Structure formats: C-alpha cells, structure tokens
Amino acid sequence: MQIIIICNNIIENNLIYNDLNLSESKIRLPIINKLKDTAKNIALLSLLTDTNAIYSSQNASNMLFAKTLAKRINKDVYSSDKFADEKIGNLKNQDLKDVYFMQEHDFNIRLTGGESLNEVGKRVNDEIEHIVNLSNLKKVVIFTHKRAFLGYLINILQPSYTLDDNLVIEYDDNVIYDNSKNDIDIYRLTFNNGNLDYIEKIIY
Numbered sequence: 001m002q003i004i005i006i007c008n009n010i011i012e013n014n015l016i017y018n019d020l021n022l023s024e025s026k027i028r029l030p031i032i033n034k035l036k037d038t039a040k041n042i043a044l045l046s047l048l049t050d051t052n053a054i055y056s057s058q059n060a061s062n063m064l065f066a067k068t069l070a071k072r073i074n075k076d077v078y079s080s081d082k083f084a085d086e087k088i089g090n091l092k093n094q095d096l097k098d099v100y101f102m103q104e105h106d107f108n109i110r111l112t113g114g115e116s117l118n119e120v121g122k123r124v125n126d127e128i129e130h131i132v133n134l135s136n137l138k139k140v141v142i143f144t145h146k147r148a149f150l151g152y153l154i155n156i157l158q159p160s161y162t163l164d165d166n167l168v169i170e171y172d173d174n175v176i177y178d179n180s181k182n183d184i185d186i187y188r189l190t191f192n193n194g195n196l197d198y199i200e201k202i203i204y
Contacts (some may be wrong), residue, residue, distance in 0.1 A: 001132060001136055001137060001139070001140070001170070001190070001191045001192075002138070002139045002140070002187055002188055002189065002190055002191075003005065003128065003131065003139075003188075003189040003191070004047065004048065004133070004139065004140070004141045004186065004187070004202075005142050005143060005144060005149055005150050005184075005186070005188075006042065006065065006141060006142065006143050006144070006184065006186050007144055007145055007146045007148075007174070007184065007185040007186075007187075008011055008059065008062050008065065008139065008144070008181060008183075008184060009181070009183055009184065009185065010031070010034060010038065010144070010146060010183050010184075011036060011063060015033070018127075023033075028075070028136075029099075034125070034183075035061045035064055035065075035148060035168065036064070038065065038183065039065045039068035039069075040068060041066050041114045042065055042068070042069060042184070043065075043068045043069040043071075043072045043073075044072075044149070046158075047186075047202065048073070048141055048190075049073065050067060050138075051069070051073055051075060051139050051140065051141050052075075052106055052137045052138055052139050052140060053078065053080045053131075053134075053137050053140045053141075054066050054073065054075050054076070054077045054078065054082060054141050054143075055079075055080055055083050055127075055131065055140065055141070055142045055143070056068060056077055056078070056079055056083065056143040056144075056181075057079070057080065057083040057084045057085065057143060057144050057145065057148070058079050058080075058082070058084065059084065059143075059145070059200060060087065062143040063077070063079065063142070065143050066079075066143045069141065069154075080124045080127055081146040082124060082126065082127035083124060083143070083145075083148060083149055084113055084144075084145070084148065085129065085145035085148055086114070086117070086120045086143075086145070086147040086148060086151065087112020087113070087114045087115045088111060088114050089110060089111030089112050089113040090111055090112045090113050090114070091111065091116070092111075094111075094146075096170055097174075097182075098148075099111065099180075102198075103116065104117070104119050104150075104159075104166075104190050105165075105167075105169040107121075107154055116153045117147075117154055118151070118154070118155070119151070120147065120148055120150075120151030120152075121150075121151030121152050121153075121154055121155035122151075122199060123154050124148050124149070124151055124152040125142070125152055125156070125184070127200040128142075128152065128189075129132070132191050132194055133194065136203060146185060147152050149185075149187070150167075150177060153176070153177055154167050156196065157169050157170075157199075162178075166178070166179050167179070170197070171199045171200075172199075172200075174200070175203075176199055176200070176201045177203075184204050186202040186204045187199060187200065187201055187202065188199070188202055
C-alpha cells in the first residue's frame with residue numbers, strides 16, 4: 001500500500017488559511033490564483049492517477065486541492081481533523097519562529113491552548129494507522145501540513161540537528177525533512193503488511 005502525503009505550506013504574511021468557510025473575498029487575489037493554479041498542477045500529477053481514496057484536513061486550501069483532484073479522478077474526499085495543522089495556542093509576546101524552534105528541540109513543549117509536536121504526531125499517526133488497516137486500499141492521498149507531518153515523522157524516525165542547530169530528519173541517507181521553504185512538499189510512504197517499509201520525498 002502507498003500513502004502519498006501532500007503538505008500544503010502556502011502562506012501570506014505569516015497567515016495560514018485554516019478556516020474551511022473562509023470566503024475568497026477575504027483572501028488577496030494573488031493567493032487565490034496561486035491556490036487554484038497549485039490545485040490544478042497537483043491534480044495533473046501522474047503519481048496520483050490511480051488513487052483509491054483522498055483524505056484532507058479541513059483547511060480551506062487543502063479542501064480545494066483535494067476536491068480538484070477528486071473531480072479529475074472521480075473519487076470522494078474524506079475530511080479529517082486528525083490531519084489539521086498544529087494548533088499553536090496563545091503566543092502572547094513570543095515570536096512564532098522562536099516557538100517553532102523550541103518545539104523542535106523539546107517535542108513536548110506546547111503553549112496554552114495549543115499542541116506539542118508529540119501530540120500532533122500521535123493524532124496523525126493514529127489516523128494513518130487506521131487508513132493502513134483498510135485492506136481494500138492500494139493508494140491513498142492525504143492533504144495535510146508540514147508541521148502535522150513533522151509530528152508524525154518525529155514519532156517514527158530519529159531526528160538530528162544541523163551545525164546551525166536546526167532540526168533535520170533523514171531516511172535511508174536522504175534528507176526528507178528540513179527547514180526549507182516550499183509551497184508544497186510531497187512524500188510517498190510504502191507499507192507492507194501494515195508496517196512502514198519505505199519513505200521518500202518526491203520532487204515537485
């Protein structure tokens with residue numbers, strides 16, 4: 001079984017579009033067009049043609065991506081809050097980048113009303129395990145977020161750090177997670193008999 005993880009990292013002015021009911025009038029036109037173009041490009045990926053099921057967080061842009069793909073391959077979309085982005089909580093006077101940095105060195109740190117990376121990883125892992133146990137599926141696409149997938153990765157792999165003390169995760173001698181800024185990150189997870197067999201980052 002293959003699970004294709006698509007992490008949506010498109011932001012503007014540090015605002016992440018998480019509201020499922022967010023109207024287009026509230027998003028600047030360049031971002032609307034960028035989201036629509038990205039959705040079309042993702043839907044055309046040959047990697048996704050033989051997808052059996054599509055899951056998505058309830059994030060507005062992720063649902064756009066999922067529905068665009070679903071229309072092309074004639075599948076339904078299953079929304080799941082388990083694939084939502086990390087809940088940050090109350091920043092108070094703290095900078096978001098500083099909070100991220102602290103959380104990437106202590107996976108149990110969380111702000112008031114927020115989640116730790118370990119908590120994020122548990123909910124993502126639980127949902128992926130549920131999907132893997134659906135034996136009738138051969139390929140599943142999941143639209144989620146970089147921080148959500150990071151939570152999953154730190155639960156199953158051993159993180160390390162660069163000389164600049166930034167978190168990095170490798171698998172089979174390849175870097176699959178770092179702090180690089182990409183609009184979209186795509187990963188392929190291969191499972192055999194319910195167990196994770198291989199992870200690779202797909203060049204998009």
